[in-house]
Amino acid sequence: MKPRILLVEDDQTTAAFLAAAAEALPAAVDIAASCAAARVQASNIAYSLWLVDAHLPDGTGAGLLHELRGLGMSTPAIAHTAARDGEVHQTLHDAGFEAVLVKPLAAAALRAALAGALSGRMSSRVAESGLSEAASADAIPATWDDAAALRALNGARAHVDALRQLFIDELPAARGLVVASARSGNHDALRGALHRLRASCGFVGAARLEQAVVALQDAPASAAALAAFDAAAQELSPPD
Numbered sequence: 001m002k003p004r005i006l007l008v009e010d011d012q013t014t015a016a017f018l019a020a021a022a023e024a025l026p027a028a029v030d031i032a033a034s035c036a037a038a039r040v041q042a043s044n045i046a047y048s049l050w051l052v053d054a055h056l057p058d059g060t061g062a063g064l065l066h067e068l069r070g071l072g073m074s075t076p077a078i079a080h081t082a083a084r085d086g087e088v089h090q091t092l093h094d095a096g097f098e099a100v101l102v103k104p105l106a107a108a109a110l111r112a113a114l115a116g117a118l119s120g121r122m123s124s125r126v127a128e129s130g131l132s133e134a135a136s137a138d139a140i141p142a143t144w145d146d147a148a149a150l151r152a153l154n155g156a157r158a159h160v161d162a163l164r165q166l167f168i169d170e171l172p173a174a175r176g177l178v179v180a181s182a183r184s185g186n187h188d189a190l191r192g193a194l195h196r197l198r199a200s201c202g203f204v205g206a207a208r209l210e211q212a213v214v215a216l217q218d219a220p221a222s223a224a225a226l227a228a229f230d231a232a233a234q235e236l237s238p239p240d
Contacts, residue, residue: 002025002026002027002028003025003027003028003048003049003118004027004028004029004030004045004046004047004048005022005027005028005029005030005047005048005049005050005051005114006029006030006032006038006041006042006045006047006049006050006051007019007022007029007030007031007032007051008031008032008033008034008035008037008038008050008051008052008053008056008061008064009031009033009051009053009080010033010034010053010056010057010196011196011197011199011200012166012170013163013166013167013170013200013203013204014053014103014196014199014200014203015031015033016163016166017104017107017152017153017163017200017203018051018080018110019031020107020153020159021107021110021111021153022051022110022111022114024107024111025111025114025115025118027048027114027118030045030047033056033057034056034057034058034059035056035058035059035060035063035064035067036058038050038052038064039064039067039068042068042073042075043071047075048075048076048118049075049076049077049078049114049117049118050065050068050075050076050077050078051077051078051080051114052064052065052077052078052079052080052097053079053080053081054079054080054081054083054088054092055081055192055195055196061079061081061092061095061097062079062091062092062095062097065077065095065096065097066095066096069096076098076117076118076120077096077097077098078097078098078099078100078101078113078114078117079092079095079097079099079100079101080100080101080102080103081100081101081102081103082102082103082104082195082196082198082199082202083102083195084102089102098117099113099116099117101113103199103202103203104152104199104200104201104202104203105152106151106152106154107152107153107154108154141207141208141210141211142207142208143206143207143208143209143235143236144164144204144205144206144207145205145206145207146160146205147205148202148205148207149163149164149203149204149205150205152202152203152205160204160205163203163204164204164205167200167201167203167204167206168236168237170200171233171236171237172237174193174196174197174233175230175233175234175237177189177193178190178193178194178197178216178229178233179226179229179230181193182216182220182226183226185221187220190216190220191217191220194213194216194217195217197209197213198210198213198214198217201213206236208232208235209229209232209233209235209236211232212225212228212229212231212232212233213229215228215229216228216229
């Protein structure tokens, strides 16, 4: 029988990428978009592995793992995060995750990590693929980085196109949340929205928008950074 994996991820583009990559192991994948949904799934289904986002709408991956362990569940667990901060990674390891995957990462890198965990060979480490690094402030990236997107999906052009369409469909809502949070000074909501968007930009190769996301993460109170983000997002958003 194929192993069954619980993927906990609230961003639809990221969830679609991770699920498709994991299913090619092969594996059966169930998706939960919140801590509450994941608790229900994990309590009722025997999973071979949990793949948990570090930041969720109703809590954290570390908090969710603590709750599940408190219920006596010992399923192996891997965290995934767009954060590149070593302290964040260490916190996830200390919470009990066997590995930390840094998004975006290529499908092959994800499958290697999952296979290692499923076979009991995964040592505690941070896995980074180097798939997507935002361009420097002096560079002007292309709107779409096809090479990065194709690397992420093992050269499958049809998969890239499908994932990009999902990303584009979801982008207006994400853009609206970022702009509203920045203008209202709600930096917690802004950080969360940018964190999710950065990972999905990397998966689909939205290079110019990813650069703008990183710049706004670095300067959340900057009107210029917000304007640059808004322009890059509007460039990709479907017409009203």
